[in-house]
Amino acid sequence: MDRISLPELIAARIVAKHAEDKAAAARREIDAQIAAALADPSKPEGSISQRAGDYKVTVTYGVTRKADTESLQRDWEHLPPHIRSGFRWKADVTTAEIKKLEGVDLAVAAKYITTSPSSPSIKIEA
Numbered sequence: 001m002d003r004i005s006l007p008e009l010i011a012a013r014i015v016a017k018h019a020e021d022k023a024a025a026a027r028r029e030i031d032a033q034i035a036a037a038l039a040d041p042s043k044p045e046g047s048i049s050q051r052a053g054d055y056k057v058t059v060t061y062g063v064t065r066k067a068d069t070e071s072l073q074r075d076w077e078h079l080p081p082h083i084r085s086g087f088r089w090k091a092d093v094t095t096a097e098i099k100k101l102e103g104v105d106l107a108v109a110a111k112y113i114t115t116s117p118s119s120p121s122i123k124i125e126a
Contacts (some may be wrong), residue, residue, distance in 0.1 A: 010124055035059050 004012075038048045038059045049058040067087055076084070093113055101109055 013122070014124065035061075 034057060038050055038057070039061070040048055043061065045062050047058050047060045049056060051057075072087060091112075098106070098109060098113070
């Protein structure tokens with residue numbers, strides 16, 4: 001089997017990425033139309049299902065809620081337990097700060113961190 005050259009792989013990827021972007025945009029437009037067709041203004045959250053021919057379509061609507069972390073931390077000690085129960089705390093890793101620990105205290109911090117490889121990112125420029 002002949003090996004495909006890097007320039008050929010790059011050209012093929014550009015064509016495939018263009019087709020993928022075009023297909024994704026078309027699907028998003030169709031999804032928006034389906035969501036609009038089933039929307040119930042009195043139900044901003046939850047699912048609505050409907051049969052259409054041989055298919056059952058379900059649209060799940062939701063809202064995004066974000067905590068004002070700074071205000072919440074400032075007022076936390078004064079909040080009653082039933083209010084506190086509506087919030088979770090999740091630790092995040094600050095990569096730049098963790099890298100500063102290499103050779104110093106990384107072993108202490110490392111026991112609290114799980115590391116796994118991410119998908120490679122590919123950028124092609126002309």
